[in-house]
Structures are given as structure tokens and as C-alpha cells.
Amino acid sequence: MSVRPRSRIVGVSALAFVVVLGGLTALRAWNLEPPTAVQSLVVDAGAVLVVAGVAAHVARGENIGTRAGEGIVLAFGPCLGFAANLFVPVSTMESPLWVAYPLVAGAALALAVGGVGAAVGYVVRVVRKNGTAIGRTS
Template identity: 85%
Template sequence: MRPRSRIVAVSALAFVVVLGGLTALRVWNLEPSTAAQSLVVDAGAILVVAGVAAHVARGEAVGTRAGEGIVLAFGPCLGFAVNLFVPVSTMEPPLWVAYPLVGGAVLALALGSVGAAVGYAVRVVRARKTSNSAS
């Protein structure tokens, strides 16, 4: 098993990459079409779910791995939420900081849970194949 500090580091790196990339696009006024933006968001969500699923499928304790998967998902989800909410919420009262945090947490929980379910399904199928081939 990987140490939890490495999982947090990967999540933090994903946060920096997502937030940095999206912020760079905004600063350079590179606004792709709505269809292209949707494709990027969908592809990002699929990558997060796939990463969490792979993480959960490899581990021993599903509950622990699922929790770590949600931590993995939190980095990119928080980066996306910060990029999305900060420009529009800075006019709000000081509680505007809660928008990206709550948004990132909700996205991470949703995508992490889907990834954990997919990873668990992969483990079950793999275990059945192994038990069938051993018989």
C-alpha cells in the first residue's frame, strides 16, 4: 500500500495542475467554445473516476481505499471549483471562501464514490475470474 502522504501529494499536485491550467486559459483569454469546454470537463471527470477506480481496485481494504480515492478526487475537484467560483464570488461577503470548498468537496464525494464503486466492481469481477480459473 502507498503511504497516505503520497496520496495527499498526488491530490495536491492535481489541484495545482487543474487550477494552474484553467487559470492560464482565463488569463490568456483563451475561451474555447462551450462544446469544447464541456468535453474538457467530461474528460476530466472520467479521468478522476478512472484514477479512483484504479486505486480502489488495487487495494486490500475497500473502505480505506474508497476514502483514499475521495482524497485523490478532492485535488482536481477543488481546483475546478476554485477556478469556477472565485471569479464570481469575490463580490460576496467573506463567506465566499465556502463556495469553492463546499463545491470541491461535493464533486470529490460524487466522483470519488462513483470511482470507488467502479473499482469495487472490477475487484469482484477479477476475484471471480481468479476463483473460476483456480477450480
């Protein structure tokens, strides 16, 4: 079981940030606004993909405390990209503290989505470990 270096985890999160923010900004710039139901489906599918990625990462880990934290870092990139795309156009008109809106929203989303992914990954790891242990004793 190989443990990836933290710099790679931060790099994957940064890449996810660029892809999500770039993709959503391009859609906004090109005035491609699908119906609300389609937008909701895309957001839900994105959240499921992030949760699945974090769960897979945590399930492979050795130390749940470290891996859960890394899972939240993984989730931070796409969550911050989504929050920045959502809040920056609106919040720049509101206050000079507009930078806080996407940062706080991105961190809250990453904590929620990353936490769910970490919990799912931990359950998968425990079930897999117990299933293997039961298989060995029989």
C-alpha cells in the first residue's frame, strides 16, 4: 500500500480547482446556461465524484487521521473553484471583503464533502479489513 506525498495531493486539488473554475467560468463567459434541473444534476454529479475520490483515497490509507485530513484537502480544490465561480461575480459588488465569501464557502463545502468522503472511505477500509480477517480465520 503506497502512500502518496502530500505535495501530490495538493497538486491534484489545485488541478481540480483550475478545471472546475475554468470550466464554470467558460460556461458563464459563453452564456451557456442550461436549465436549472441540468445545473443541479451537474453539481450533484460533481459532488458524488469528489466524495468517491476522497473515499477511495481514505480507503487506501493507513492512518485515518492523516488520510481524512488529506481527503478534505483533495475536496478543497473543486469546492473552492465552485464557490469562487458562484460568489465572486455577486460578492464583488457587495463589499471589499468579497474575498472572504468564496474562501469561507469553499472551506465549508470541502469540510462537508471531504468529511462525507472520509467517512465512506473509512467504512470501506474497515469492512474490507474485517472481511479479509474473517476470510483468513475460516
